[in-house]
Amino acid sequence: MKRICSLSVMLLLMSAGASAQQSSLTLTFSATNNTDWVRLDSTRITNRTRNWDTVLVYPDTVLVLNYLVGLPDHEDRDGNFMVFQNYPNPAARETTVVLFIPSKDKVEINVADVNGKVKYRKEFDLPEGFHEFRFLTGSQGIYFFNARWRDYGKCIRIIATGALNLQGSAVEYLGYRPSSGQQPALKHELALTFSLGDELRYTGYSEGKLSGILDAPQENEAYTFQFATNIPCPGTPTVEYEGQVYNTIQVFSQCWLKENLNAGVMIDGTGNMSNDGVIEKYCYNNQPDSCAKHGGLYQWDEMMQYTTDEINRGICPPGWHLPSDEEWKLLEGAADSQYGIGDPVWDNLGWRGEDAGFRLRKEYGWNCPGTDEFGFGSWPTGMREEIGIHNSQWFHSFGSSGYYWSTTQNTGNTSKIYHYLPCIIDGAGQGIWSVPAGMSVRCLK
Numbered sequence: 537m538k539r540i541c542s543l544s545v546m547l548l549l550m551s552a553g554a555s556a557q558q559s560s561l562t563l564t565f566s567a568t569n570n571t572d573w574v575r576l577d578s579t580r581i582t583n584r585t586r587n588w589d590t591v592l593v594y595p596d597t598v599l600v601l602n603y604l605v606g607l608p609d610h611e612d613r614d615g616n617f618m619v620f621q622n623y624p625n626p627a628a629r630e631t632t633v634v635l636f637i638p639s640k641d642k643v644e645i646n647v648a649d650v651n652g653k654v655k656y657r658k659e660f661d662l663p664e665g666f667h668e669f670r671f672l673t674g675s676q677g678i679y680f681f682n683a684r685w686r687d688y689g690k691c692i693r694i695i696a697t698g699a700l701n702l703q704g705s706a707v708e709y710l711g712y713r714p715s716s717g718q719q720p721a722l723k724h725e726l727a728l729t730f731s732l733g734d735e736l737r738y739t740g741y742s743e744g745k746l747s748g749i750l751d752a753p754q755e756n757e758a759y760t761f762q763f764a765t766n767i768p769c770p771g772t773p774t775v776e777y778e779g780q781v782y783n784t785i786q787v788f789s790q791c792w793l794k795e796n797l798n799a800g801v802m803i804d805g806t807g808n809m810s811n812d813g814v815i816e817k818y819c820y821n822n823q824p825d826s827c828a829k830h831g832g833l834y835q836w837d838e839m840m841q842y843t844t845d846e847i848n849r850g851i852c853p854p855g856w857h858l859p860s861d862e863e864w865k866l867l868e869g870a871a872d873s874q875y876g877i878g879d880p881v882w883d884n885l886g887w888r889g890e891d892a893g894f895r896l897r898k899e900y901g902w903n904c905p906g907t908d909e910f911g912f913g914s915w916p917t918g919m920r921e922e923i924g925i926h927n928s929q930w931f932h933s934f935g936s937s938g939y940y941w942s943t944t945q946n947t948g949n950t951s952k953i954y955h956y957l958p959c960i961i962d963g964a965g966q967g968i969w970s971v972p973a974g975m976s977v978r979c980l981k
Contacts, residue, residue, distance in 0.1 A: 585734040626695035655705040674705035747788040766911035777853035791981040796831025833974035852979035861944035889963030904959035920974030
């Protein structure tokens with residue numbers, strides 16, 4: 537079991553009053569392949585809100601996240617004062633801690649044991665930049681390394697495993713380097729701070745395969761990674777909705793509709809959809825048979841049912857929802873043979889990845905090859921677009937590209953994020969487009 541000290545309980549209670557209380561969440565992880573138990577070789581937990589991650593290695597499958605309640609939120613007002621997680625941790629006899637000081641001032645450092653007894657305290661007058669300290673553990677046990685800059689306190693939890701040091705615990709100042717905009721080059725994890733509502737991504741590793749789950753836990757949770765692919769979703773092989781039966785497909789920990797959504801009433805491709813209480817769709821080249829075979833095309837607002845909530849059922853069946861940008865990235869990362877879940881490549885706009893598209897495309901119906909290795913069965917449905925952009929055609933790219941909306945809006949403008957599988961590459965694409973475009977919709981359980 538891994539436990540995380542996110543903030544100094546002692547320092548914060550002193551500064552914020554007795555109303556503050558420490559609480560914790562326990563996250564437990566397991567894995568199956570269909571219904572058969574499989575061993576999790578490791579589990580990576582990434583806090584997307586606060587930009588840190590940590591790894592559980594088998595047989596460790598439990599993570600405890602500590603946090604404080606009843607305190608003002610200093611996270612956005614601390615000038616990016618940081619205490620990085622020590623390395624190594626656990627530590628045999630000594631370990632290194634790095635601090636980042638946003639501007640010159642006094643910094644108080646104290647180290648307390650698990651009983652609250654202060655083992656070391658000293659004040660340093662430090663300039664802006666990165667500062668390294670060596671902590672000599674003294675004896676086995678758990679220590680809380682607390683640093684206070686101005687009115688802000690940060691803490692990391694250090695596990696000492698070595699033999700008794702008769703000289704006791706001590707902290708030595710090792711050196712300083714000014715800030716140069718190269719903070720990411722530090723090879724130290726950030727102190728693993730956590731607050732309720734943080735968005736977490738879990739990546740399970742088993743026998744060379746990846747499976748991912750997204751969540752923002754509010755209470756204790758038990759997560760089960762699914763490593764089965766190319767099978768109907770266990771317990772939900774089909775879904776009947778709006779007079780049509782859809783098959784389902786399990787792609788690792790995601791359960792998708794196997795077919796593109798085909799709900800609603802067809803309207804002419806030269807017109808825009810309206811918020812009139814009736815689901816509307818385009819059919820490629822205004823041919824109803826295209827919708828019957830490959831699903832409808834929808835404007836973003838119609839798909840979202842005229843809301844902007846990223847977590848949204850939209851026009852999906854009850855109990856299902858529209859995929860966000862991050863959920864598409866989970867699919868692409870799980871499918872790609874070179875760039876896994878959470879790889880920074882998936883944050884790039886444009887073409888990225890090695891072969892996710894090749895492995896998600898159907899084996900037929902495309903102008904290029906595909907393997908449909910996971911049963912996702914993407915069709916090259918093309919898109920509906922404003923006239924004049926592609927040779928005065930409203931519809932284009934059938935046979936060579938499949939376009940899918942996400943629920944995520946592009947930061948800073950009115951465009952929306954979509955994902956596409958083009959024949960021109962074997963990877964996958966991410967782009968932004970204006971809402972009048974008509975694209976395919978897939979639903980997630």
